[in-house]
Amino acid sequence: MLTVDCKINVVPVINVSLVVVLTLMMIAPFLTGEEIDVDLPEATASQADDTDNIEILYTSDRRIVVAETVLALEELPAILDEMFRMLPHGVAVVKADQGLPYREVEALIAVIDAAGAPRIALATRPRENQR
Numbered sequence: 129m130l131t132v133d134c135k136i137n138v139v140p141v142i143n144v145s146l147v148v149v150l151t152l153m154m155i156a157p158f159l160t161g162e163e164i165d166v167d168l169p170e171a172t173a174s175q176a177d178d179t180d181n182i183e184i185l186y187t188s189d190r191r192i193v194v195a196e197t198v199l200a201l202e203e204l205p206a207i208l209d210e211m212f213r214m215l216p217h218g219v220a221v222v223k224a225d226q227g228l229p230y231r232e233v234e235a236l237i238a239v240i241d242a243a244g245a246p247r248i249a250l251a252t253r254p255r256e257n258q259r
Contacts, residue, residue: 164193168253169226180215182208183251186224186236201239208243220245 166185184204185193192199194207212218220240224233240248 164191166223167225167227168223168251170253170255180218181221181249182211182215182218183221183223184208184236184240186222186228186233188225188227190228190232192236201236204236204239205243208240208245212244212246217246219247219249221249221251223251 164185164187166187182194185191187193192201192204194204194211197207199207208220212220222233222237222240224236237248
């Protein structure tokens with residue numbers, strides 16, 4: 129009597145799977161999109177909970193970025209009004225470059241407040257000697 133031994137060789141499948149996983153792990157950091165550089169001022173502060181944060185970036189070249197969309201100051205109230213309706217307990221986190229004049233940052237904060245922000249926070253980075 130003749131017996132046939134049927135076995136599936138899974139080693140090639142495992143090898144291909146590992147190569148795919150490693151490739152995805154290597155390219156994942158590059159898939160996040162454009163990173164916008166903002167030089168935050170230094171301060172002593174506690175870490176805030178970021179569950180309902182709406183980040184508003186104000187760059188040194190005076191671009192205002194909300195949810196990866198560049199906006200003019202005049203467009204900001206309509207966009208933020210809609211966002212704060214969806215997140216009634218949200219926090220508007222202003223990440224303004226430290227090289228900007230304070231009066232411009234203050235004008236941005238006034239627009240955010242007029243848009244109905246329940247709370248406004250200014251983002252800073254820790255001082256060098258406190259890390």
